[in-house]
Amino acid sequence: MDYVYTILILIGLFVILASSFDLVIGHCGLISIAHPIFYAIGAYVSAMLAKEAAVPIPLAILCGGAAAFVSSVLVALPSLRVSGDYLLIASIGFQLGLIEFAKHIHSIGGAGGLTNIPPFLVNDYGRLSYVALVLAVAVLTVLFVRWLTHGPYGRMMAAMRDDELAFSMLGRNAIWLKVSVFAIGSGIAGVAGGLYAHYFRFLEPDQFGLLQSSAILTMVVVGGMRTTMGPVIGAIVLQILPQAITFFGLPPSILGPLQGLMFSGLVLFFMFARPQGLLAAPDIWAGRKAKAGEPRGLAKGGLADG
Amino acid sequence: MVDVLTVSGLEKRFGGIVVADNIELALVKGRVLGLIGPNGAGKTSFFNLVCGVVKPDAGSIVLAGQEINSLPIRERARMGLARTWQNLRLFQSLSVLDNLMLGPRAYCADNLFNVMLRPGHVTGAERDSRDRAYAILERTGLADIAQSPIRDITFGQQKLVGVARALMNDAQCLLLDEPMAGVEGQAYALIQRVVRDIAASGVAICVVEHNVAFIRDLCDEGVFMFAGKVLARGTVESLIADPQLTELYFGT
Ligand SMILES: Nc1ncnc2c1ncn2[C@@H]1O[C@H](COP(=O)(O)OP(=O)(O)OP(=O)(O)O)[C@@H](O)[C@H]1O
Ligand SMILES: [Mg+2]
Numbered sequence: 001m002d003y004v005y006t007i008l009i010l011i012g013l014f015v016i017l018a019s020s021f022d023l024v025i026g027h028c029g030l031i032s033i034a035h036p037i038f039y040a041i042g043a044y045v046s047a048m049l050a051k052e053a054a055v056p057i058p059l060a061i062l063c064g065g066a067a068a069f070v071s072s073v074l075v076a077l078p079s080l081r082v083s084g085d086y087l088l089i090a091s092i093g094f095q096l097g098l099i100e101f102a103k104h105i106h107s108i109g110g111a112g113g114l115t116n117i118p119p120f121l122v123n124d125y126g127r128l129s130y131v132a133l134v135l136a137v138a139v140l141t142v143l144f145v146r147w148l149t150h151g152p153y154g155r156m157m158a159a160m161r162d163d164e165l166a167f168s169m170l171g172r173n174a175i176w177l178k179v180s181v182f183a184i185g186s187g188i189a190g191v192a193g194g195l196y197a198h199y200f201r202f203l204e205p206d207q208f209g210l211l212q213s214s215a216i217l218t219m220v221v222v223g224g225m226r227t228t229m230g231p232v233i234g235a236i237v238l239q240i241l242p243q244a245i246t247f248f249g250l251p252p253s254i255l256g257p258l259q260g261l262m263f264s265g266l267v268l269f270f271m272f273a274r275p276q277g278l279l280a281a282p283d284i285w286a287g288r289k290a291k292a293g294e295p296r297g298l299a300k301g302g303l304a305d306g
Numbered sequence: 307m308v309d310v311l312t313v314s315g316l317e318k319r320f321g322g323i324v325v326a327d328n329i330e331l332a333l334v335k336g337r338v339l340g341l342i343g344p345n346g347a348g349k350t351s352f353f354n355l356v357c358g359v360v361k362p363d364a365g366s367i368v369l370a371g372q373e374i375n376s377l378p379i380r381e382r383a384r385m386g387l388a389r390t391w392q393n394l395r396l397f398q399s400l401s402v403l404d405n406l407m408l409g410p411r412a413y414c415a416d417n418l419f420n421v422m423l424r425p426g427h428v429t430g431a432e433r434d435s436r437d438r439a440y441a442i443l444e445r446t447g448l449a450d451i452a453q454s455p456i457r458d459i460t461f462g463q464q465k466l467v468g469v470a471r472a473l474m475n476d477a478q479c480l481l482l483d484e485p486m487a488g489v490e491g492q493a494y495a496l497i498q499r500v501v502r503d504i505a506a507s508g509v510a511i512c513v514v515e516h517n518v519a520f521i522r523d524l525c526d527e528g529v530f531m532f533a534g535k536v537l538a539r540g541t542v543e544s545l546i547a548d549p550q551l552t553e554l555y556f557g558t
Contacts, residue, residue, distance in 0.1 A: 152407075152415035152432050159397040159408050166395035169357060171383035171411050171475070180418050285400040286455035 005127040009199055011239045012134035013192050016141045018219040018231035020188035025217075026225035026281075027149045028181040029161040033213040034075075034091035035189055037098055038068040040208035042190025043197040044108055047117040050198065057120040061194030068190025069183045076182040080175050087182075095213070102205040113204030120198035134195055138232075141188055146228045148184075150284055157181065158285045211260050218263040221270050224277030226284075233278055238263070308335040309368075310510035311356065311387075311479045316365030318355055318534070325351035326362065327534035333479055333510035338501060340525035340542055341514045344555050348534040349514040350392055353481045357389055358382050370478055384411045386478035390468040390485060392514075396456045402467050403452040406439040407432070409474025439474060445503075446470045447496055462489045469500065479510045486517045498524055518546055530554075 021035045046064030049055040055063065079090035103111035121129045148154060156177055160167045164174050197203055215238060223234025242259045250258065270277060311333040318326040325348035333339055341349050354360040356367055358379040367374050374382050388409075397405050414431035415421050421428055443449040446466050451459055456467070469485055485497055501524060505511050515521050521528060521542050528542040530551050537554075538545055545551055 148421075151421070152413070152428060153418075153421050155400070155404055155407060156413070156415060158399050159404075162397040162399055163395050165359065165379075166391065166397070167408070168379040169359075169383055169389060169395075170409050170413075170471070171380050172408065172413060172416070173380055283399060283455065285397075285404050 002127060005131050007239065007243060008131045009134045009195075011236055012131070012138040013196055014216070014219060014235035014239055015138040015232050016134075016192040016195075017189055017216050018223065018235045019138075019142050019145050020185040020192075021216050022220045022225055022231045023145045023149065023188075024182055024185035026220060027145075027154065027161075028157045028178060028185075030178055030182055031085075031088045032091040032182070033088070033210075033217055034095040035186070035216050036208040036212040037091075037095035038072055038186035038189040039193040039196070039212075040098070040102075040203075040205070041068045041071055042193025043203050043208075044102070044114065044193070045190075046194030047114055047197040047203060048108060050118045051114075051116065057118060057198055061191060061198070064194035064197075065187045065191035068193065069187030072183045072186030073179055076179045077175075080178050080182075087178075096209070099205045099209055109203070111205065113202055115202055117197050117201040117203065119201055122199065130199055134199075137191065137195065142228060142232060144188075149226075155285055211256075211263075214260065214263045214267070218267050220277075221267050222277055224279035224281060226281035227277070227279040230277050230279045230281075237278075238266075309333070310335050310370060312368040313356065314366050314368075316352075316355060316367070317363045318351065318360060319363060324348075324534040326355060326365070329365070329534070329536055331529065331536060333512050335478075335510050336505055336508050337527065338505045338511040338513060338525045340521035340528035341512055341531060342516075342518060342521060342528055342542075342545065342555070343531035344557065347531045349531055350483055351534075352531070353389055353483055353512075353514070356481065357387060383475065386411065386475065387481075388472040388475035388477035388479070389481035390465075390472050390483055392483040392487075394464055394468050396464060396467055396471070398456050401453050401455055402448060402459065402463075403436070403439055403443070405456065405467055405471050406442060406474050407435055409471045410435050410438070411475055435474070442470050442473050446473075446500060462493055465489050466493065466497070469497070473500075473504065477509055480504060480512075482511065482513045482515075484514055484516065486515055486520050494520065518542070522546070 017035060017039060024030050024032060024035070042061075042064035045067040046057075046060040049060040049063055050057050075091055075094045076087060079086035102108060108114050121133060149157065156172060160172070160174050160177055168174055219234030219238050220231050221234070222237060223232065224230030241262065245258065245262075246255065309332040313329055313331045316326045316329040318324075329352065341352070343349055351360060355362050358374070358377060362375070369382065369385055369387060372385070374385065397408070414428050414435060440449060440452065443452050446469065448463065448466055448470060451463060456464060459467070465485060465488065469482065472480060472482075482501070485501075486494070489497070498520070501511060501513065513521065513525065525542055528540065528545050529536050530538040530545050532554050538548065538551060
């Protein structure tokens with residue numbers, strides 16, 4: 001049963017990651033794949049606060065989210081001020097650099113990893129309570145992303161994706177919008193990191209590298225960008241597939257690379273065969289389609305004297 | 307005569323091409339200035355310079371008494387500078403109404419703090435701007451297609467949406483880049499009337515247009531531009547009657 005609970009928790013965490021990543025890359029159109037580093041920042045900050053400073057765990061998890069939020073602003077602001085294209089490079093540099101850096105910091109476990117992270121809920125209320133917590137946060141994240149992207153803030157994201165210059169000419173602040181959405185998505189990833197840390201109780205820098213970037217990207221692309229349920233379906237499918245592969249009893253030295261190949265293969269397959277993903281994105285802002293037979297000319301009355 | 311926009315000594319060149327050569331021009335409150343000149347004269351570039359899309363090599367741009375040379379595009383818009391684009395630049399994935407909804411100087415969701423913590427406030431502001439958008443759509447004859455996606459409407463209607471979106475700014479100064487190009491004759495009177503009404507409400511307007519009859523019917527005054535230079539200023543009649551300008555316009 002513990003195995004099932006663990007899978008459910010991983011699915012919940014990846015729903016949070018994929019959904020928040022879709023907010024950044026799908027809805028806001030920001031090209032970055034460094035989402036796992038903000039997951040890592042949330043995980044490490046929360047773990048260290050709880051372990052070394054005895055901060056209550058719920059508060060520690062929120063602080064982890066806040067740390068991810070703030071650090072994402074520091075990465076995004078300078079690069080987005082130059083040009084959108086720099087974000088990809090700056091964020092990957094930040095991701096890989098910080099991972100290498102963390103390997104040399106002994107106080108956070110270095111390359112060997114951070115152990116003995118204080119547990120949360122499980123000892124008192126059992127694993128099922130943690131499953132409930134993670135799934136609740138996952139549902140809230142999906143609903144939050146849907147609410148944000150279907151409201152007036154989402155209208156700005158859609159318009160900016162279409163035409164940033166026209167968007168600015170209306171008085172809207174494109175850089176501020178991009179930095180804000182990047183920070184919101186990264187902050188949510190940070191909360192997911194805290195939830196990870198206090199269940200698995202072990203963190204190592206290498207798990208937040210490019211393999212995880214490609215896993216999250218694959219979930220969003222396979223499920224369907226800019227759809228509410230796409231990242232959810234993507235997270236479920238891509239969490240269960242690798243588990244299924246482990247049943248073949250392959251040695252870990254083959255399993256890791258095989259999973260990486262599987263992610264890249266799926267992304268390539270979907271890019272060519274079904275670029276919209278399993279679910280196609282609805283036109284949130286295109287309004288009602290003109291019904292067949294409805295006059296398409298200028299509205300009557302408007303040109304009365306024309 | 308209140309100058310809303312004053313441009314002086316404006317210079318810009320792209321490599322060897324001079325698009326602004328010591329331009330001195332003022333847009334007056336309540337008046338419509340026509341800007342005519344052959345292709346490549348620098349008319350659109352003049353709008354781009356005023357809006358901050360292109361940075362001038364020299365010169366000053368003053369909007370309502372404040373020099374705006376160093377302000378980013380969005381700040382100029384928020385001071386009441388609005389424009390349309392020769393190539394439309396509508397938001398293709400948005401409906402007509404949603405294109406307009408983004409147009410007010412202050413948008414309901416500009417402030418993320420309000421979006422997160424004062425949703426009621428944002429909803430109220432959104433309702434107000436929706437009412438304003440419908441009023442403008444009514445006035446431009448677009449109310450019936452408010453919900454249509456941009457790709458489902460005709461090119462002429464798209465031109466009008468561009469104008470309607472610019473009107474959402476409640477601008478002090480409005481720049482229209484070829485509002486008639488590609489528009490069927492039936493919209494002629496509508497666009498004329500809308501632009502006149504806007505000017506009458508105290509907006510300074512500049513219209514670039516190759517349809518000289520349209521400019522003549524609409525504008526109090528015109529300027530003729532060639533190779534980045536303002537060559538002549540006067541009534542549109544006098545400009546089009548000038549044989550030298552006509553020759554420059556049609557080329558030889
Ligand atoms: N960003 C740019 N970079 C380089 N050259 C440019 C740029 N913008 C405009 N030009 C050039 O400057 C000249 C003036 O262009 P502009 O668009 O201002 O002309 P226009 O008067 O609006 O012409 P039209 O009537 O055809 O719209 C053209 O030769 C154009 O190719
Ligand atoms: Mg032009």
